[in-house]
Amino acid sequence: MSSCLSQEMVNRYKEGKCTANECLRIKSHLAECEKCRQTVRSTEARGAVQAQSKELASSETEEDGKLDKSPAVEDEYPTRTMPGVSERLAGAGVLGKDTIPGFENYEILQELPPGGQAIVYKAIHKPTRTHVAIKILLPSLLGSTRARYYFEREAELIASLDHPSIVRIRDSGIIHGQYFFVMEYIKGQPLYRYVEAQNLPFRERIVLFNKICGAVTYAHQQGVIHRDLKSGNILIDERGEPHILDFGLAKAIGLGELAQKDAMPTITGQWSGSLSNMSPEQAAAKPELIDVRTDVYALGMMLYHILTGQYPYDIAGSVLQVLRNIQEAEPVRPSKITRKFDRDVEAILLTALAKDRAQRYQSVASLQSDIENWLTGRPITVRSVSTIYLLRKIMVRHRYASAVAALLLLIILSFAYVSFDLYLSAERARREAEAIAQQWSSEGARLVDYSHQLMPLAFAKFLQVWREGNYGLAQRIYRYLKDDSKEKKAAYFLLDRRELAEKYGDFREGFSEQDTWFVDFVLGEHYLKKGDKEKAHGAYRRSYRALMRVTAENRSDIDKFLEEQIKSNLYELRDVHSTEAVEPASSTKKED
Numbered sequence: 001m002s003s004c005l006s007q008e009m010v011n012r013y014k015e016g017k018c019t020a021n022e023c024l025r026i027k028s029h030l031a032e033c034e035k036c037r038q039t040v041r042s043t044e045a046r047g048a049v050q051a052q053s054k055e056l057a058s059s060e061t062e063e064d065g066k067l068d069k070s071p072a073v074e075d076e077y078p079t080r081t082m083p084g085v086s087e088r089l090a091g092a093g094v095l096g097k098d099t100i101p102g103f104e105n106y107e108i109l110q111e112l113p114p115g116g117q118a119i120v121y122k123a124i125h126k127p128t129r130t131h132v133a134i135k136i137l138l139p140s141l142l143g144s145t146r147a148r149y150y151f152e153r154e155a156e157l158i159a160s161l162d163h164p165s166i167v168r169i170r171d172s173g174i175i176h177g178q179y180f181f182v183m184e185y186i187k188g189q190p191l192y193r194y195v196e197a198q199n200l201p202f203r204e205r206i207v208l209f210n211k212i213c214g215a216v217t218y219a220h221q222q223g224v225i226h227r228d229l230k231s232g233n234i235l236i237d238e239r240g241e242p243h244i245l246d247f248g249l250a251k252a253i254g255l256g257e258l259a260q261k262d263a264m265p266t267i268t269g270q271w272s273g274s275l276s277n278m279s280p281e282q283a284a285a286k287p288e289l290i291d292v293r294t295d296v297y298a299l300g301m302m303l304y305h306i307l308t309g310q311y312p313y314d315i316a317g318s319v320l321q322v323l324r325n326i327q328e329a330e331p332v333r334p335s336k337i338t339r340k341f342d343r344d345v346e347a348i349l350l351t352a353l354a355k356d357r358a359q360r361y362q363s364v365a366s367l368q369s370d371i372e373n374w375l376t377g378r379p380i381t382v383r384s385v386s387t388i389y390l391l392r393k394i395m396v397r398h399r400y401a402s403a404v405a406a407l408l409l410l411i412i413l414s415f416a417y418v419s420f421d422l423y424l425s426a427e428r429a430r431r432e433a434e435a436i437a438q439q440w441s442s443e444g445a446r447l448v449d450y451s452h453q454l455m456p457l458a459f460a461k462f463l464q465v466w467r468e469g470n471y472g473l474a475q476r477i478y479r480y481l482k483d484d485s486k487e488k489k490a491a492y493f494l495l496d497r498r499e500l501a502e503k504y505g506d507f508r509e510g511f512s513e514q515d516t517w518f519v520d521f522v523l524g525e526h527y528l529k530k531g532d533k534e535k536a537h538g539a540y541r542r543s544y545r546a547l548m549r550v551t552a553e554n555r556s557d558i559d560k561f562l563e564e565q566i567k568s569n570l571y572e573l574r575d576v577h578s579t580e581a582v583e584p585a586s587s588t589k590k591e592d
Helices: 007-015 020-032 034-061 085-092 145-160 191-197 202-221 292-308 319-328 343-352 364-376 387-397 399-440 442-449 455-467 471-480 486-495 500-509 513-530 533-548 557-572
Strands: 106-111 118-125 130-137 169-175 178-184 188-190 234-237 242-244
Touching: 007 020, 007 034, 020 034, 106 130, 130 145, 145 169, 145 178, 188 191, 191 202, 191 234, 191 292, 202 242, 202 292, 202 364, 292 343, 292 364, 343 364, 455 471, 455 486, 455 513, 455 557, 471 486, 486 500, 486 513, 500 513, 513 533, 513 557, 533 557
Parallel strands: none
Antiparallel strands: 106 118, 118 130, 130 178, 169 178, 188 234, 234 242
């Protein structure tokens, strides 16, 4: 069997009406054809849902405990809340293929997968030769006020919406007592089946989902809540454009809702929507809580399914168990299903799937805004904004500018590194040069290093090298003497090459009366260097006498050191005025 199985052949196969040879050929074909295996699985699931619908309809007069029999996987099919195809056709009477009275302008091609309260035919509008879908209310429901109301309202709501991603109404009315409306025919696949068949990349799936959000946002702006959004109600055409179908359970905000007391959320009076994508408030049978956030939840389920291939919680159990999971089970984080799942998209999904309506996106427009933020690389609103997160988003969004900025930053850092390395090299060279200079005058350098702690020795060393005429070293020692100290003033005075008359006045004014002895000492050093021993002797003698008048408490360590220096100088100059010579510091006497 080379060609794929027809739906009629699949139905015969599942009902056991095929011959032995036909069963053998079908099984052989199913072993090779995934598409036909999927058709068989779909037929099985459709039969299970129809059985569930019978049970729900009969349960209006029975206890809820009788609902624990049926699975709830129905995402790939239109919403079914009424009896199955064979039962509907049995009561339809004249609604057979090519024999629909009043529809002479239409060529009926085939019956499409049925909805909950109507038969849907694919047909050709003969005058325009365009494909259409004709939806006819089941004859068995003509006596139901609610059924007629919901059918008419679906046509009214679709007609009020003008959006490229929402199926359009072409005609509606009543012919021979048959309620009908004609829609444009969409040739395509349900959302999940399409993204899997096309193997769409992660980002392309979100782009497609964003278009669906745009259509739902438009419907909400027109006052229409779909209440049954799922993959089976969204067809993707050959151009990859989505189309939203089946507004049979839609709710019109502020428009003509049925006012009678017997108005119910659905035809059966149980739940509005499909179990696979049902929101917690729908599962709790609280229609007063249903608003635009119900569609937000359904969209979150759809996005979760097409991105992970799974549902956020188990929906394959009994009806009561599924309803309990919808209301209580927390969604499994997508990152636990798919490694490295995008954290922003995960945050969007978990926000849309919040059990508490107040924690969800408050509108599909808000959900779509974050989807577009993610697509354009901007920060999303449902994540805490940190500096690192914002920088990462900016860099991803502006890749070229970020690359240029990174290159410039690298150049700047490289230049800074080279400059710093050159600075360190120059600093090392300077330190090495200073070390060499210290080696040339090790003794003087040691005195300089300890000049502030060992001022007497530093000043004594200054006097020594100054007397020896080593003015270079004397200049270096001078720089390390304590600022504003009398020793530094004395060193400046002695290094000054001007005549004594020119510099003595300024030097003398820098000292108090208590320090006149120090002025005479420095003056004696000046005379001694010049070779005038007599004047040097007189200056030392005045210095010594003045120092003797300074009390011991007012003398510093250097004063005591210089006292010994003055005595030593007077001793060496004793030949000039031997009668007034001062005894040297030590008591040892030498014979001439």
